[in-house]
Amino acid sequence: MMQFKVIVRNFSSSSAMQSAIKNVTVIGGGLMGSGIAQVSAQAGQNVTLVDVSNDALAKAKKSIGTNLSRVAKKMYKDNPQEGEKFVNDSLGRINTATDAAEASKSADLVVEAIVENIGVKHKLFKQLDGVAPSHTIFASNTSSLSINEIASVVKRKDKFGGLHFFNPVPVMRLLEVVKGSETSEATYKTMMEWGKSVGKTCITCKDTPGFVVNRLLVPYICEAIRLYERGDASARDIDIAMKLGAGYPMGPLELADYVGLDTNKFILDGWHKKFPDQQLFKPIPLLEKLVAEGKLGVKTGEGFYKYEKK
Numbered sequence: 001m002m003q004f005k006v007i008v009r010n011f012s013s014s015s016a017m018q019s020a021i022k023n024v025t026v027i028g029g030g031l032m033g034s035g036i037a038q039v040s041a042q043a044g045q046n047v048t049l050v051d052v053s054n055d056a057l058a059k060a061k062k063s064i065g066t067n068l069s070r071v072a073k074k075m076y077k078d079n080p081q082e083g084e085k086f087v088n089d090s091l092g093r094i095n096t097a098t099d100a101a102e103a104s105k106s107a108d109l110v111v112e113a114i115v116e117n118i119g120v121k122h123k124l125f126k127q128l129d130g131v132a133p134s135h136t137i138f139a140s141n142t143s144s145l146s147i148n149e150i151a152s153v154v155k156r157k158d159k160f161g162g163l164h165f166f167n168p169v170p171v172m173r174l175l176e177v178v179k180g181s182e183t184s185e186a187t188y189k190t191m192m193e194w195g196k197s198v199g200k201t202c203i204t205c206k207d208t209p210g211f212v213v214n215r216l217l218v219p220y221i222c223e224a225i226r227l228y229e230r231g232d233a234s235a236r237d238i239d240i241a242m243k244l245g246a247g248y249p250m251g252p253l254e255l256a257d258y259v260g261l262d263t264n265k266f267i268l269d270g271w272h273k274k275f276p277d278q279q280l281f282k283p284i285p286l287l288e289k290l291v292a293e294g295k296l297g298v299k300t301g302e303g304f305y306k307y308e309k310k
């Protein structure tokens with residue numbers, strides 16, 4: 001029988017692979033941005049986390065603190081004092097700000113993790129391009145948009161690429177490093193090195209819709225929702241089927257709730273607009289209904305399932 005082993009990697013700054021990137025600005029302190037800020041700080045980098053309000057930033061810092069403690073519990077299980085130091089040191093490397101332009105002035109790397117909307121991303125990068133130092137690399141954590149399209153509004157197209165993390169960022173080991181058509185080799189190399197420095201296994205992908213993982217995951221989740229919508233099986237049974245029958249850690253509907261149904265909808269709408277003849281990307285009435293009702297999944301306490309607030 002095949003044996004599985006849980007691998008706990010050491011992220012402390014002394015053991016982390018060195019990277020040319022010392023100062024990272026992460027824009028968007030939601031589900032993904034807070035995780036990206038966390039793994040960067042764990043790796044010893046100086047992080048500025050930006051969001052639109054101090055409330056959002058306070059929420060992000062609280063969740064980073066909780067998740068750092070989960071990591072420390074595993075990494076320092078025999079030395080809780082060191083664990084506490086790791087948490088405090090990592091938190092101490094994260095500053096917060098509400099002015100993205102100001103926060104990008106000292107960045108070697110800007111990672112954008114704001115809402116999945118091309119107009120909003122364009123507005124942000126256009127503004128940052130005018131103020132960030134010329135050496136600063138810009139990266140988007142987009143799930144489904146084209147890196148070339150996002151980069152179209154900046155002059156530094158050679159210093160723009162995709163850094164696509166997975167949720168939950170501190171746990172998921174993969175980073176997709178996406179080369180746009182004008183991303184330079186030097187930028188690509190720095191992004192790969194930086195990815196390794198924050199503890200991820202990096203794969204390279206061209207700027208193709210969904211990159212590798214979401215190209216496969218989106219049709220899978222869409223089909224699961226349609227199966228449920230048709231009444232062919234209950235949500236619970238669909239999820240159990242894929243966990244026990246295919247060995248996935250989460251079922252597709254649990255995963256859709258975990259990712260956020262609003263993000264799912266942004267992705268589906270965007271791909272439907274781009275590929276109107278593709279049946280797989282046709283709007284799903286049940287998804288439209290849940291999002292319209294504000295049932296966005298885990299983050300709002302209800303999606304396909306109900307969640308208790310912790």
Ligand SMILES: CCCCCCCCCCCCCC(=O)CC(=O)SCCNC(=O)CCNC(=O)[C@H](O)C(C)(C)COP(=O)(O)OP(=O)(O)OC[C@H]1O[C@@H](n2cnc3c(N)ncnc32)[C@H](O)[C@@H]1OP(=O)(O)O
Nearest residue numbers: 067070143166167168170218221222249250256259264268
């Ligand atoms: C809906 C309409 C269709 C439209 C299109 C659909 C599109 C959808 C496509 C995706 C959209 C965008 C997403 C994207 O771009 C890419 C993604 O991120 S896809 C998501 C990838 N992630 C997964 O697949 C997650 C799969 N799940 C898991 O791996 C596990 O279930 C999980 C680790 C999340 C939780 O594990 P579980 O055993 O269930 O629970 P525990 O709570 O016990 O956790 C286990 C272990 O891990 C530690 N841990 C968990 N979370 C964190 C954290 N945030 N930080 C630190 N540590 C964490 C926890 O402490 C446990 O540690 P132990 O020591 O083992 O106790």
Ligand SMILES: NC(=O)C1=CN([C@@H]2O[C@H](COP(=O)(O)OP(=O)(O)OC[C@H]3O[C@@H](n4cnc5c(N)ncnc54)[C@H](O)[C@@H]3O)[C@@H](O)[C@H]2O)C=CC1
Nearest residue numbers: 028029030031032033051052113114115116142143167259
């Ligand atoms: N949710 C997921 O599982 C994954 C999402 N992504 C991508 O990551 C990005 C972020 O997604 P999530 O973290 O899930 O979203 P989220 O909704 O949890 O967080 C987005 C954050 O960005 C902030 N924001 C919005 N506009 C801003 C601006 N102009 N300046 C500063 N902050 C701003 C919001 O206030 C919010 O806190 C999206 O592009 C998404 O496609 C990528 C991988 C996985």
